[in-house]
Amino acid sequence: MGSIDSLYDKIKRHVVAYFTGNGYTDASTGYSAGELQAVVFIMVLAAMFRIFMIPLGIVVILVAAIMVLHFAPVIRVIERENSSDLNRVLFWVFVYFSVIVAVTLWGR
Amino acid sequence: MIELTLQTLSFLAAALLVIIGMAGMLYLDNLIKKLIAFTLLSDGVNLALVSLGYVQGGIVPILEPGASLSDFPNEAALIFGPGIVLTNIVIGVSTTAILAALIVILYKRYGTLKASKVLKGEHE
Amino acid sequence: MNETITNLWSIPLLIVIPILTAIVVNLLYNRGRAIRAVSIASAAVLLVISLVSPYGFQWFTGQPGVTYDGTYTFNANVFSWKLSLEYYYGPLQQIMISVMSFLLLFVVAISTKSLKKNFGPYIALMFLTYLSAAAIMMVNDFYHLWIAVEIGSLLVAGLVAASGGGAAQKAALKYTFFSALSGSGLAIALALILGITGYANITDAINSVRINDLSGMYNVLYVSFAFLMLSWIYAGGLAPIHPLKSDVYRSAYPHATVMLQTQSKLTLVAIGLVLLRMFGTLPFAREAMLSISILTMVIGIVMALIQTDFRWILAYLIVSHSGLVTVGISLGTFRGIVGGLFQAVNDVIYMSLLLVCCEMVLYFGRGTSIKFSGGLAKRAPLLTVFVILGTLAASGVPPFNGFQSELILIQAALEQGLPEVAAVILMVSVSTFIALFRAIYSIFLRPGDELQQGSERFKLPGTTLMFLVALVAITLVLGIYPQLALNFLTESALKVVFVPWVP
Numbered sequence: 163m164g165s166i167d168s169l170y171d172k173i174k175r176h177v178v179a180y181f182t183g184n185g186y187t188d189a190s191t192g193y194s195a196g197e198l199q200a201v202v203f204i205m206v207l208a209a210m211f212r213i214f215m216i217p218l219g220i221v222v223i224l225v226a227a228i229m230v231l232h233f234a235p236v237i238r239v240i241e242r243e244n245s246s247d248l249n250r251v252l253f254w255v256f257v258y259f260s261v262i263v264a265v266t267l268w269g270r
Numbered sequence: 271m272i273e274l275t276l277q278t279l280s281f282l283a284a285a286l287l288v289i290i291g292m293a294g295m296l297y298l299d300n301l302i303k304k305l306i307a308f309t310l311l312s313d314g315v316n317l318a319l320v321s322l323g324y325v326q327g328g329i330v331p332i333l334e335p336g337a338s339l340s341d342f343p344n345e346a347a348l349i350f351g352p353g354i355v356l357t358n359i360v361i362g363v364s365t366t367a368i369l370a371a372l373i374v375i376l377y378k379r380y381g382t383l384k385a386s387k388v389l390k391g392e393h394e
Numbered sequence: 395m396n397e398t399i400t401n402l403w404s405i406p407l408l409i410v411i412p413i414l415t416a417i418v419v420n421l422l423y424n425r426g427r428a429i430r431a432v433s434i435a436s437a438a439v440l441l442v443i444s445l446v447s448p449y450g451f452q453w454f455t456g457q458p459g460v461t462y463d464g465t466y467t468f469n470a471n472v473f474s475w476k477l478s479l480e481y482y483y484g485p486l487q488q489i490m491i492s493v494m495s496f497l498l499l500f501v502v503a504i505s506t507k508s509l510k511k512n513f514g515p516y517i518a519l520m521f522l523t524y525l526s527a528a529a530i531m532m533v534n535d536f537y538h539l540w541i542a543v544e545i546g547s548l549l550v551a552g553l554v555a556a557s558g559g560g561a562a563q564k565a566a567l568k569y570t571f572f573s574a575l576s577g578s579g580l581a582i583a584l585a586l587i588l589g590i591t592g593y594a595n596i597t598d599a600i601n602s603v604r605i606n607d608l609s610g611m612y613n614v615l616y617v618s619f620a621f622l623m624l625s626w627i628y629a630g631g632l633a634p635i636h637p638l639k640s641d642v643y644r645s646a647y648p649h650a651t652v653m654l655q656t657q658s659k660l661t662l663v664a665i666g667l668v669l670l671r672m673f674g675t676l677p678f679a680r681e682a683m684l685s686i687s688i689l690t691m692v693i694g695i696v697m698a699l700i701q702t703d704f705r706w707i708l709a710y711l712i713v714s715h716s717g718l719v720t721v722g723i724s725l726g727t728f729r730g731i732v733g734g735l736f737q738a739v740n741d742v743i744y745m746s747l748l749l750v751c752c753e754m755v756l757y758f759g760r761g762t763s764i765k766f767s768g769g770l771a772k773r774a775p776l777l778t779v780f781v782i783l784g785t786l787a788a789s790g791v792p793p794f795n796g797f798q799s800e801l802i803l804i805q806a807a808l809e810q811g812l813p814e815v816a817a818v819i820l821m822v823s824v825s826t827f828i829a830l831f832r833a834i835y836s837i838f839l840r841p842g843d844e845l846q847q848g849s850e851r852f853k854l855p856g857t858t859l860m861f862l863v864a865l866v867a868i869t870l871v872l873g874i875y876p877q878l879a880l881n882f883l884t885e886s887a888l889k890v891v892f893v894p895w896v897p
Contacts, residue, residue, distance in 0.1 A: 195828055196700040199699060199821065199825055246638055251572070254634035255627075259620060263617060266676065312578060348589075351585060358581050361541075365544075365570060365574050368551055368552065368570055375555070376560075389567065
């Protein structure tokens with residue numbers, strides 16, 4: 163299935179389900195709102211790279227758009243990575259730590 | 271090439287302990303083993319802190335009567351490392367106690383020590 | 395400058411009274427009324443001390459600063475080496491600790507009323523949590539900072555585990571495993587900073603970094619920055635530790651969460667200011683802090699939107715609003731810091747309002763899940779009004795206090811040429827409203843099954859009603875007259891920006 167369809171499909175399914183009541187739960191409104199918010203947040207934050215260079219900002223926005231469409235229900239990805247599983251959090255801590263050290267050392 | 275002094279060796283040992291501890295906390299599934307891995311990690315940190323203050327051929331950092339004031343700063347071992355280690359040991363003991371207590375409670379509740387069963391994430 | 399020239403009397407009292415209370419309530423085994431009396435009295439004393447105390451220092455060596463020519467000085471604005479472990483009580487500390495004491499007073503009053511079993515140790519943990527947060531707020535040396543953070547994280551685990559339930563114990567265990575990691579990291583950071591500068595006192599360490607030539611040692615400084623940042627992230631519950639922290643918030647009793655979130659906001663402010671004063675001039679240090687703050691805000695609010703339980707929504711909102719506090723601090727400008735500090739004060743107040751409302755929903759025997767509830771508005775109209783007022787304050791609607799601090803934060807972001815950050819702050823406040831109103835609609839406003847559960851009105855307990863009224867009054871007063879709080883915060887923000895070596 164094409165990646166553009168999946169985001170559209172996802173939202174349409176929610177909207178249709180909302181009005182027909184078919185398969186609608188209280189959770190799905192939250193998921194659709196969260197999905198839209200997450201996409202907007204990602205695009206806005208991608209735009210921040212204009213601070214370094216305007217062409218870089220444009221490229222990052224395009225890349226972000228493609229990535230968002232590829233991972234279509236972004237909220238699912240965020241939810242999965244948000245698990246409070248001990249090892250997963252430990253993994254993210256290690257990633258953060260190395261990024262902080264690398265970026266600050268590089269910045270010097 | 272880094273010279274293999276006592277301090278370097280001791281740093282290497284500390285790094286090894288920290289790596290073993292971290293790997294244990296990440297990969298071992300048994301909660302008690304995770305706890306043991308944590309104590310290894312904490313020992314590694316303590317060893318690193320003690321090694322920081324090492325001075326080759328140094329003296330105990332207590333200024334005795336008659337000692338030369340000019341040589342003292344160069345010869346005395348640094349005192350803050352062991353100072354921090356003392357506190358770190360106390361903190362380590364209390365953390366271990368709390369961890370052990372929680373593990374016992376969870377074992378009574380779930381009947382298993384497997385982290386993959388007891389500590390599963392909420393969204394999985 | 396009205397700082398006292400001797401060791402300040404109030405600082406040891408703020409530390410010792412909670413410890414003594416903790417010991418006494420532990421000894422009063424199974425005497426509920428005595429525990430209640432002792433704990434309320436001691437919380438009231440703490441509130442009075444924090445309100446009337448003058449500003450000043452507590453030096454553990456008993457000596458004030460040493461100037462270049464070897465004489466002593468008591469003036470904080472004169473350059474001197476402090477050489478000692480010290481606590482400082484200033485306007486910032488006064489407002490933060492006063493607010494926390496006020497919350498402690500009511501939290502203790504509510505919990506001693508609502509808990510049935512022997513609750514002495516639980517109240518003791520509450521007082522010790524207060525102690526750790528007060529200590530973190532007042533310290534001006536790395537050694538005490540480290541110990542206070544360690545004690546604080548162990549107490550969080552204790553308080554959560556005491557709330558009972560398998561989920562609470564699991565959350566506590568996971569949180570303690572991380573406390574082991576971040577504590578070791580903080581110890582290494584402390585050792586590295588001591589190694590570079592030779593001073594445990596933060597003021598002296600900053601002086602030393604600025605005066606001495608550190609070329610060749612910058613790598614060490616960066617590693618210590620990273621370790622200190624790790625403990626900041628951990629103690630404040632920023633991303634990526636936020637899943638553990640939100641677990642902690644939602645599995646404790648809501649009234650305990652009031653203290654837990656206050657403690658973590660105060661920790662965020664205190665360690666954030668230390669990071670800014672010590673490392674703020676290093677390239678990319680503030681940028682690293684800013685990106686983590688933005689990430690926390692975004693992930694927190696998105697996760698709050700998809701939750702289906704009022705307690706979970708509140709837990710993720712607390713995480714997300716921690717990001718608002720740290721965004722202000724990591725912008726590093728005067729306006730940004732004032733906004734961040736003010737946001738911390740406001741946040742603690744309106745989140746407490748919402749948490750107490752959540753506690754009342756549970757108290758009335760209703761579930762907090764938004765799937766199987768409804769119709770509470772008819773049976774508890776007053777509670778509905780309070781929870782809606784809390785929602786409005788949290789989403790930054792004027793004339794409530796959230797509006798004022800978020801306005802300052804947005805102005806600060808725009809001043810720095812970062813409209814994207816301003817947009818994110820705006821979206822966070824809008825999404826806060828959406829997330830909270832989903833829950834409020836489902837639990838309160840949606841027609842419920844009254845026939846099944848009876849139709850008599852629920853009555854709010856007296857203490858809780860007083861607490862809720864007081865909290866709403868504070869949100870309104872701070873929203874209409876923000877200078878009341880800002881007067882306390884501007885001096886500290888000015889010091890951080892212009893004279894970072896003064897606490």
